[in-house]
Every structure is written in C-alpha cells, then in structure tokens.
Amino acid sequence: MSAGRTCPLHYRYQPEIFRSKATLHAETLYVIGGLYGNPDALETILNMKAEEERRGQTVTLLFNGDFNWFNRDAESFEQINRSVLQHFALQGNVEAELSQSLEKVSPTEINKTEINKTETNSTETNIIETNSTGPVPQSSASNPDAGCGCNYPSYVSQGVVDRSNTIAQELEKQARAFPDIVEGLKALPRTMTVEIGTQRIGVLHGDPESMAGWKFSVEAMEPPDRDLRTSLGWSKDEENTTESQVWDYFQRANVTAFACTHTCLPFAQDFRPSVDFSQHESANQLRDFPNPKQFEDRRIVINNGSAGMANFQGTTFGLLTRISVHPKRPEASLYGTSLANLRFDALPIHFDMTRWTNRFLNNWPEGSPAHTSYFGRIQNGPNFWVEQARRWQPVPA
Numbered sequence: 001m002s003a004g005r006t007c008p009l010h011y012r013y014q015p016e017i018f019r020s021k022a023t024l025h026a027e028t029l030y031v032i033g034g035l036y037g038n039p040d041a042l043e044t045i046l047n048m049k050a051e052e053e054r055r056g057q058t059v060t061l062l063f064n065g066d067f068n069w070f071n072r073d074a075e076s077f078e079q080i081n082r083s084v085l086q087h088f089a090l091q092g093n094v095e096a097e098l099s100q101s102l103e104k105v106s107p108t109e110i111n112k113t114e115i116n117k118t119e120t121n122s123t124e125t126n127i128i129e130t131n132s133t134g135p136v137p138q139s140s141a142s143n144p145d146a147g148c149g150c151n152y153p154s155y156v157s158q159g160v161v162d163r164s165n166t167i168a169q170e171l172e173k174q175a176r177a178f179p180d181i182v183e184g185l186k187a188l189p190r191t192m193t194v195e196i197g198t199q200r201i202g203v204l205h206g207d208p209e210s211m212a213g214w215k216f217s218v219e220a221m222e223p224p225d226r227d228l229r230t231s232l233g234w235s236k237d238e239e240n241t242t243e244s245q246v247w248d249y250f251q252r253a254n255v256t257a258f259a260c261t262h263t264c265l266p267f268a269q270d271f272r273p274s275v276d277f278s279q280h281e282s283a284n285q286l287r288d289f290p291n292p293k294q295f296e297d298r299r300i301v302i303n304n305g306s307a308g309m310a311n312f313q314g315t316t317f318g319l320l321t322r323i324s325v326h327p328k329r330p331e332a333s334l335y336g337t338s339l340a341n342l343r344f345d346a347l348p349i350h351f352d353m354t355r356w357t358n359r360f361l362n363n364w365p366e367g368s369p370a371h372t373s374y375f376g377r378i379q380n381g382p383n384f385w386v387e388q389a390r391r392w393q394p395v396p397a
C-alpha cells in the first residue's frame with residue numbers, strides 16, 4: 001500500500017471505545033467535520049451559534065476532525081487552530097499527521113533510525129486503544145507511509161491521492177512554525193461520547209473502527225446507491241457496510257447515534273433492529289416500509305460531509321450536523337428527523353464565497369495540487385444531490 005491509501009495502526013480502535021462515560025453534555029450540539037481550513041465557514045458557524053444563543057439556547061461546538069487542509073498560509077493556519085482549540089475538538093487524519101510534523105524526519109534519517117532499531121533489537125509497537133477517549137497514542141518513530149492519512153479506497157484515483165499527500169506536506173511545513181499548536185493537536189482525542197438529553201451519541205471522524213475508516217461513507221452503505229457507485233467507479237470488490245454490521249456497532253458502542261465525517265459526502269440514515277436490508281434493491285425502497293413497529297428504537301448514522309466545502313451539485317455551502325434536545329425543526333434544515341427525543345438536522349453553512357475563493361486562490365493558484373483536486377468542487381459542488389443524502393423512512397402518522 002502507498003502513502004495516502006494506508007490506515008496506520010494507531011488510527012484504529014474498537015466500537016467499545018464509546019461505552020465509557022460521556023465526557024461532554026450538551027443541549028444543542030453542532031458537529032463540525034471537514035472545515036478544511038476555511039476561516040469564512042468558521043466565522044459563519046460562530047454566527048450561527050450566536051444567533052441560536054440570542055434565542056436563549058446553549059450551543060456547544062464539537063469539531064470532529066480535518067479542520068485543517070487548505071490553510072497553508074500562516075495567518076489562516078494560526079487563526080483556524082487557535083479558534084477551534086477554544087472549543088471541543090477531535091483529531092481527524094489531517095490533525096493526526098500534523099501532530100507528528102515536528103517529529104517527522106527526512107528519508108535519510110528514517111533509514112538511519114531503522115538501522116539503529118534493528119541493531120538494538122527494538123520491540124517498539126503502536127498501541128490499539130480499546131476503552132479510552134484519550135489522545136492518539138503515538139509511536140515515537142515517525143510514520144512516513146501514511147501520507148495525508150486519508151486511507152483512500154481503491155476507486156479514488158492515484159492522482160487525487162498524490163495531490164493530497166503534497167497538500168499534507170505543505171501544511172506540515174506551516175505547522176512546524178507553531179509548535180504550541182502542534183502540541184494542542186496532539187492532545188486531542190479521536191472519539192467522544194456526548195450525552196444529549198438522555199441519549200448517548202458517538203462522535204468520531206471516520207468509522208467505529210478507525211479514525212480514517214470509510215465504512216460510514218454513503219457509497220459503502222446498504223442498500224446501495226447504484227447511481228452514486230457508478231459515478232464514483234465503485235467496484236464489486238469494495239466492502240459494503242451492511243445493516244447488521246451497523247447494528248452491531250450500535251450495540252457494541254451503546255449509543256443512539258454516530259455522528260461522523262471524513263468521506264466528504266453527507267448523508268443521514270436510520271436503522272431499525274427488525275429490518276433486513278438485504279431484501280431491498282435500492283435506497284428508494286426504504287421509503288415504503290408499512291409497519292409502524294419498525295420505527296421503534298430507531299438509531300441513526302449522520303455524516304455531515306464537509307463544513308468548509310460544497311456538498312451538493314450546483315451549490316457552494318458547507319454542512320454541519322445539529323443535534324438538539326429541542327424538538328423544533330430548524331428553519332434552515334436541509335433534512336432531519338426526530339429520534340429518541342432528539343432532533344437531528346443537516347444545517348447549511350452559507351459563508352462568504354468571494355472572500356473564500358480569493359483566499360483559496362492565494363494559497364492554491366491554478367496548477368497547484370489543491371486547485372486541481374478541489375477548485376471545481378468548491379465552485380460547483382460534487383456530483384451528488386441532497387435527495388441522495390436523505391436515507392430514511394418518514395415516520396408514519
């Protein structure tokens with residue numbers, strides 16, 4: 001496996017990690033994944049929080065990773081990180097790699113290190129955490145093969161992977177100028193169990209087994225979105241995420257919901273213990289379940305896609321996941337549901353596009369790796385529609 005396609009051992013954990021006591025309690029929680037170094041989106045999110053609080057509600061922000069990416073300039077790098085670190089935050093793969101940036105050494109030095117380790121019969125290993133929400137355990141040796149740490153699946157082109165590795169290297173150069181920020185990133189946990197009302201919510205970056213896992217990507221979920229899989233180049237060799245696997249995750253984690261990000265396309269899907277999804281050909285057929293009992297004990301996986309970048313065709317806004325004890329549907333909600341006495345919604349983040357475009361182009365002009373990979377999406381959105389993100393059955397009257 002090459003850099004950018006690997007899942008480092010220290011990224012991994014087990015779903016039982018969420019069984020521990022909740023470390024955060026919230027009335028209304030914004031789960032903000034994939035800010036991708038967009039200060040204008042951050043400004044809008046802070047305004048959204050202030051607007052809700054003017055109406056008498058308390059809003060807690062939890063950035064669930066990859067809040068860095070396009071912010072290669074010193075001002076944006078410092079501004080994004082100092083602001084995010086004032087709130088609750090988790091590492092994404094980008095922060096996990098940045099947190100090692102001070103320890104990364106040149107390939108020549110790595111070779112010397114490996115030789116010395118062999119000579120001294122070192123037995124150093126990484127650690128897999130199973131029951132803690134603490135910071136990522138670090139190997140004292142650097143991990144030169146992780147690249148951007150994205151763990152890209154095989155249907156993502158090698159060009160995208162190579163460009164992401166270059167972006168990560170550029171960001172690491174900037175990070176080395178801010179060692180206190182790097183230390184702050186290193187101290188962040190990878191997962192968090194949040195109590196909202198009486199419910200426990202598992203907040204993570206990738207999936208319940210890895211910080212950079214893709215099991216909670218919309219393209220992996222069953223029932224399959226065949227149009228999406230075709231457009232992405234999904235092959236039959238890829239692993240589906242079955243309903244029974246997700247239900248097993250819920251049981252082992254003892255949570256009502258998983259709120260995630262990382263895979264860059266948003267969706268929300270509910271799950272019921274009595275439903276056999278293998279009998280259904282497409283997501284659309286989910287909308288025709290006749291038995292109200294199947295709506296009892298629903299649980300949900302909700303992925304916000306990207307807070308700092310467009311998520312739907314023909315749009316430019318970011319998305320965050322709002323989870324609240326207050327039952328009222330927010331006016332701005334693109335899609336949402338009431339479940340277990342909580343309200344779950346996808347809220348748009350309408351940031352200043354002119355300012356963001358100028359800022360992006362200053363850092364990543366035409367011909368640069370980030371421009372090649374992302375500028376089209378930033379301006380026009382991906383080939384994905386909001387209807388594809390709503391993967392649940394309306395609750396019957």
Ligand SMILES: [Fe+2]
Pocket residue numbers: 066092093094150205212262263
């Ligand atoms: Fe990620």
